[in-house]
Amino acid sequence: MEVVERKGCGHPDSICDALAENLSRDLCRRYQAAFGLILHHNVDKALLCAGRASPAFGGDRIAEPIDIYLAGRAAALQKNGGAELKELAVEGARRWLREHLHALDAERHVRIHPVLRPGSAELQGLFEGSAAAIPRANDTSIGVGYAPLSPLEQLVLDLERALQDAGRPAWGEDVKIMAVRTGQDVTLTISCALIGGELRNLDAYLAEKAAIADLAAASAAERGFRACRVAVNAADQPEAGLLYLTVTGTSAESGDDGQVGRGNRVSGLITPGRPMSLEAAAGKNPVTHVGKIYNVAAQEIARSVVAELAPVRRAECLLVSQIGAPITEPAVAELRCELGRGEALRDVRGSIEAIVARELAALPGRLEDFVHGRVALF
Numbered sequence: 001m002e003v004v005e006r007k008g009c010g011h012p013d014s015i016c017d018a019l020a021e022n023l024s025r026d027l028c029r030r031y032q033a034a035f036g037l038i039l040h041h042n043v044d045k046a047l048l049c050a051g052r053a054s055p056a057f058g059g060d061r062i063a064e065p066i067d068i069y070l071a072g073r074a075a076a077l078q079k080n081g082g083a084e085l086k087e088l089a090v091e092g093a094r095r096w097l098r099e100h101l102h103a104l105d106a107e108r109h110v111r112i113h114p115v116l117r118p119g120s121a122e123l124q125g126l127f128e129g130s131a132a133a134i135p136r137a138n139d140t141s142i143g144v145g146y147a148p149l150s151p152l153e154q155l156v157l158d159l160e161r162a163l164q165d166a167g168r169p170a171w172g173e174d175v176k177i178m179a180v181r182t183g184q185d186v187t188l189t190i191s192c193a194l195i196g197g198e199l200r201n202l203d204a205y206l207a208e209k210a211a212i213a214d215l216a217a218a219s220a221a222e223r224g225f226r227a228c229r230v231a232v233n234a235a236d237q238p239e240a241g242l243l244y245l246t247v248t249g250t251s252a253e254s255g256d257d258g259q260v261g262r263g264n265r266v267s268g269l270i271t272p273g274r275p276m277s278l279e280a281a282a283g284k285n286p287v288t289h290v291g292k293i294y295n296v297a298a299q300e301i302a303r304s305v306v307a308e309l310a311p312v313r314r315a316e317c318l319l320v321s322q323i324g325a326p327i328t329e330p331a332v333a334e335l336r337c338e339l340g341r342g343e344a345l346r347d348v349r350g351s352i353e354a355i356v357a358r359e360l361a362a363l364p365g366r367l368e369d370f371v372h373g374r375v376a377l378f
Contacts, residue, residue: 002181004156005270008164009100010173010193010250012258016046016068017378018100019093020260020283023070026092027085028286028371034077038367040119043072043089044283044291048258051109055245055253057205059197066110066252068093072283073119089114101173103195104248134328134364135288137321143294144275145266146316147302152181153269155223159216163192166215170198170208172249186225188216190232193246205243209233264378266295275316281377286370290321293363294330296375301359305335309351311343317356328360 007014023043031039052064070089077084090112097106104110149157156179163175172193180187192212199205213230220228233244247253261280264270277295284292298317305315320332333356339345369375 002150002152002179003272004150004153004179004181006156006160006177006268007263007270008160008173008175010252011176011263012048012050012174012250012252012256013260013263014258014378015097015101015250015252016048016258016260017263017280017282018096019068019070020044020046020072020280021373021377022092022096023072023089024283024285025371025373026088027074030077030088031075032371038285038287038371039075041072041074041285042119042283042289043070043074043116044260044280045071046258046260046283047071048252050252050254050257053247053253055196055247057196057199057201057245060247062109062247062253065108067113068110069113069115071115074116075118085116086114089116101249102169103172103197103246104250104253109248109253134326136324137290137327138285138288138323139291139321140323141279141291141294141321142277143279143290143296143298143319143321144277144317145295145297145299145302146274146314147299147306148314149267151223151225152179152186153267153271155179155186155220155225157268158223159188159190159219162215162219163190163212168208168211170195170204171212172246174246174250174252181225184225184227186220186228188220188228188230189234190216190230191244192233193244193249193251194233195249196245196247199245202238202243205245206238209236266299266377268376268378275318286367288327290319290327290330292370292377293327293366294319294321296366296377297359297363301335301356304355304359305337305352308355309348311339311348312337312352313340314338327363330360333360 028038047069049067051066053062054060093112094106174193176191178189209232212232216230279291281292298319302315302317316336318334319330322331
């Protein structure tokens, strides 16, 4: 049995992850422009409190806006306080919302509340001491990763992207897919916030649900799952007028709150049968915070071992940091590998250790990948 889940970018938890990470990237670029280096920050605490909405066919209104709190620690850009930081946080959040949620009005439908204050002297000192050397871990933390993705995991990733790329105006970005495989039988339970302003009546709503189910079934067949059951917006009760209908394409308008770290892991998935960390990677600084860096590194190490060493069929990587130690020197680096039949660990052990050493040594050089969003975190 296998269970895999993914939350789309319009899910309230994903919105919080995205806005926290977007703020970290904006801070990094602003610090680099102003000071020539990245200053201490960790802005991985975001909370979304749903508003109130009155959706209807043909569209209706938002009665009370969504409230989003962006909280964390960040070195001030100016000596006169954090006003510029707050402006940066608000502008960046509204920019992301405009770019990713097509039916949400980022000015009228959302209130942004930035709460940013300087970090402790101890952590700032640890961070500043890393500027001219190998960065030192600012936490004792765990990072985990695995490879390769299973066919079901790949299906869930591909299907969520296909739903977002379908170009259907009535489909909101708040998508959640729960996939359960028992033997070769697969059940896909999909929730997708449909947008009332793009639908004339119940028949149009049901037609969009059917289109989502057809896309899911076709995606499953392409991945080799012939026996696939699909349920879309399973809580609907059309006879009672209860439908997953929204104004903005996200349940954040009235139905669901959100928080950083409650959604997808660095793999892009929620996989209870795989090793997972509870760390919220989004929003942590990319220089010293191993809660972010090690989860990405563990995933990359596992992928590299499988891709480069033919005898290794599957790999799991565990990294443990110790606060104050160089990020290139974890307290624990463990690889668990499944080898092909007839293969011996002694024949690949040296190669595995070399890959681990190479990937760890490369961590300081990956900073710009984080800053410019070339690393997927959720």
